[in-house]
Amino acid sequence: MIKNWITFIKKHWFPVVAAVVIVLGVVVVGSARNATTAKAGRTPIVFWHEMGGPAEQALDKMVDSFNKSQDKYEVIPQYEGVYDEAVQKIIQSHGTSASPAVFQSFDISTAQMMHSKYTTPVQKFMNEDKSFDASKISPVARSFYSNKGQQLALPFNTSQPVLYYNATLLKKYKITPPSKSPSYSDVTRVAEQLYKRSHHQVKGMTIEIYGWLMEEALANAHTSLINHGDGHAGNPTKINLKNPTTVKFLKWIRTNIKSGDFVNYGSGASAETNEIAAFLAGKLGIFVQSSAYIGQLTTGNKDKLGISYFPHPDGVKANGVGIGGAALWISNDKPKKVQKGAYEFMKFALNAKNQANWQAATGYLALNKDSQKQAALKKLYAKQPEARVPGEQLASAKPNDTNSGILMEGMQLTRELEQTAMESVYEGGSINKALTTASQSMNASLKTTNRADKK
Amino acid sequence: MLKSPASSQTKPLAVNQTKQRTKTTFALNAKDKYYAWIFLGPSLLILSVFIFYPMIKTLYLSLFLTNTVGKPTVFVGLSNYISLLTSADYLSSLGVTMVYVFAVTILTIAIGLVLANYASKELAGIGIFRTLFSATMGVSVSVAAIFWLFIFNPSTGFLSLISTWLHLPQIGWLTDPTAAMIAVTITTVWMNLGFTFLILLGAIQSVPTTLYEAANVEGASPRYQFLHITIPMISPTLFFVSIITLIEAFKSFGLIDLMTKGGPTNATNMLVYRIYKDAFYSGNFAQASAESIILTAIIALFTWLQFKILEKRVNY
Structure with a gap:
């Protein structure tokens, strides 16, 4: 009996192997499918x-x-x-x-x-x-x-992005904390004082190189990034990153970089890890980041955490930020x-x-x-x-076109380009040039996208 | 020489056999063709499904614009290629990739060669060094990236600790464009070194010792021996390693993704990483396809050049 089997396999090894492979494949695929089936009747x-x-x-x-x-x-x-x-x-x-x-x-x-x-x-x-x-x-x-x-x-x-500060450090150096909805100059004041009074042991502030934060700066100043009301009134056709609000935002960062209180952790997940590590170690006073980090910033933090709203430009009423x-x-x-x-x-x-x-x-x-x-x-x-603070910030914002997000296809690329622009400004490049380059690339890409989507 | 009767008996038989063998023709008969399909079939099937079809599809997509869901909509001919090759952004990526590829290839081979040369000496405990030098072969890309990210960390990293002790200025290893390029290159060279070292060590050890003995008798210096015996003798291996390293460097992805994500200011945005970003982040499949075709052409060109130029200097 077994001998017959062996001679059969020897004669027809290829079809036999193929059949075994197919059966195994079906079993594997079948069992993988099982993972997505529900209990009977559901x-x-x-x-x-x-x-x-x-x-x-x-x-x-x-x-x-x-x-x-x-x-x-x-x-x-x-x-x-x-x-x-x-x-x-x-x-x-x-x-x-x-x-x-x-x-x-x-x-x-x-x-x-x-x-x-x-x-x-x-x-x-x-x-x-x-x-x-x-x-x-x-x-x-x-x-x-x-x-x-x-x-x-x-x-x-x-x-939502909020401003985090180390309340214990501010108290130690007798610095008045930023107000609940701080202006750029208010944040600069705290950052500079902290840097000076700690004898350069504590860096004042950081803002991650992250397109989202730049977009939120625009939202909070009631400025659209793209036409047709940030895309809410119709499909966008033009992007304008080089507007006075973006320039103000980047100039504010540049001021702090120049006075030495600003530290650049770069972009991406590693930047977030590094800024949080520095903040928890008491080497960084202020940073702007997503409210989702609040858990990480309270557990195991020996210092008292302070939270303010996302900062707004001086002389402009805070419009409220969009969500992430x-x-x-x-x-x-x-x-x-x-x-x-x-x-x-x-x-x-x-x-x-x-x-x-x-x-x-x-x-x-x-x-x-x-x-x-x-x-x-x-x-x-x-x-x-x-x-409570991030929730209060969320509740206080009245929705309008500029703080309801940017409804445009290709936002991932836009974020990349915003990031590149921020990077070159952080490294000391010209603000105007960085924003012009980014705007050009964004518009070129938008034109192609609209052309491809029309059909 | 004396021959035993047994051997004289077997010899004519062997001659007979060779005669029979030379008579066979090499034409394929029907059964051979059947076997050819059996043996080639699976690989042909896999190659056509996973290589040829995607390649043709890539070429096809690169001639179109693709919409939101990645479907080709407008035929644009070569305009994707033209806009890429005239965009400062893409050209800078190209430049960055070239710098990276050549730095990685040259450094990997130079350091690998030096290490292999020293490790080929028969000394007590040399096995420890051989193991250490080739250890990076067992390190996966993700582990290597995380390991080096710790070293490059701006606040707690090993390098920043050293520069603090020595009162040197801090370098933003992953935030400064030039430094980031150096950081990525160092990491890649470190990663590649194990493999290169091992291959070169094997090659050096297989150089016949008689050559060195003769050179010693002639009074040739170790340096002269290295340049005029070792290098020419291992040139086929050097050629192989240089091609492999170059192609691998062009294809470098994991380290970039984990360490810099192409940043800062696109300073480490290599061609392959760019393709990935454009296709799977931005959803611009047409442009990514055009980039893939350009990359294929570049790698083919370099491989051809290496065969043309380097092969002449290789002693087989």
Whole structure:
């Protein structure tokens, strides 16, 4: 019997090996698919997200409680790497069986997702659903992900840039802290005093080379970066980075670089790690960064943390800053039932209790007005009173075109170019030249994008 | 010489066999063709799916503009290439890549050669040094990048500690454009050194010792021996290593991504990293495709040049 088998295999080894390989392949692919199937009787809702670390744990917990709260759907969360890379993954997998039903995509991909026509605007479900009170959700966050009164996606994890300062150090050197909504010169004053009075042992301030922060400086001064009201009134056709507000912002940084109190940590994740490390070590007095870092800055910080609003130019009323973070979108390549399930999950994620827990666990801001009364946030504020400030900044901003984000495709490239411009200014290059070069490249790219999209 | 009867008996048999062998023709029969397809089939299939098809598609995409979702919409002919080759930004990337590639290739080979030459001496405990010098072969790109990021860290890094002790000015290793280029080059050379060292060590050790003995008798200095015996004898290996290092340097991606992300002010934005950024960050697949084709042409050109120029100096 066995002998017969061996002679058979010897004679026909190729087809046999091929058959074995195919069977194994099918088994492997089949078992991989199993990971996305739900429990019996439930509709699976595949959810792509880009939350790593503690935020992923908090998100998994939220998904888990959603799955337990009802028996119609089962949300299956899948981590897809960083924001920047996930955008293309989402777009390129659309229409295949691997694509998600609901996905998280970051702030600057909004126009891209809108133009792709791969999503169902949430507004459609909101119109059918009377139980959802959208007015509870932060207006400035909602307006970021809407176009012409239509809600495209729902904001989820949201942060705003704030100004952090080391309150203990300021007290030690008898320096009045920056005001709640400081002007550029107010920040400069604190930074210079700190640098001088510490005998150059403590650097005054830093601002990461990060396009987002420059855009927020524009938003806070009520200045548009692109025409058609930052894209909210129509598809943009012209970009103007070289405007008086950007010049003011960069001149402010240059002043501080010249007086020596400013330290440059460069760009990207390593810059953020380094500035936080220096801040926690008491070697840096002030920095502007996302409010999502608040958790990292309070745990294990021996000094008292101070937080102010994002600074505004002197003589200009603060317009309020836009949000950062990401929104939840519904893919339109899934059946109605699945899309409805995705919407139900988004609604669940935005309820008062979940948003409160989310802020307490991650540092992203609670978007639901009622979250402030929830136990989780009360507990957080009792422990860290300064954690209130970013939420207050968010609540105080009245949405208008300039602080509702920039609705333009190709924002990732725009950010790169803004970053390059900032870098060359930080290194001592001409502000005008840097902004002209960046504006030219941005406009060239926008022209190509508009031409390619027209067809 | 005396021959045993046994050997004289076997000899004619062997001659007979060779005669039979020379008679066979090398034409493929039907069965051979069947086997050819079996053996070539899988690799042809894999190559066409993963290499040829993407290459042709890249060429195709590079002649179009692509829209939001990466689909080609407007045919623009060579205008993607023209706009790239006239953009100061792209040309600076090209320049940066050339500087990096040549610095990496030359430094890797020079340092690898020096280390290999010393490590080829038979001394007590030389095995320890051989292991140490080739140790970077076992280090993955991500580990190397993180290791060097610690060294280059502006506040707590090893280099900044040293310059603080010695009261030297601080260098922003990853924030200053020139320094960042040097930092990335050092890291790449360090990464490549293990492989280069090992290959060159093997080559040096396989040089016949009789040559050195003869040179010693003639009274040639060690330096003269190195330049006139070692180098010519290992030239095929040097040629191989130089091509491999050059191509690898052109393709350098992981270190750039982890250490500088192409910054500051695009000072380390190499061609490959740029392609990745343009395609998968900016979603500009048309431009990225054109960049890929240009990169392919450049690497092909350099490989051809190396074969043309260097091969003449190689003693096989």
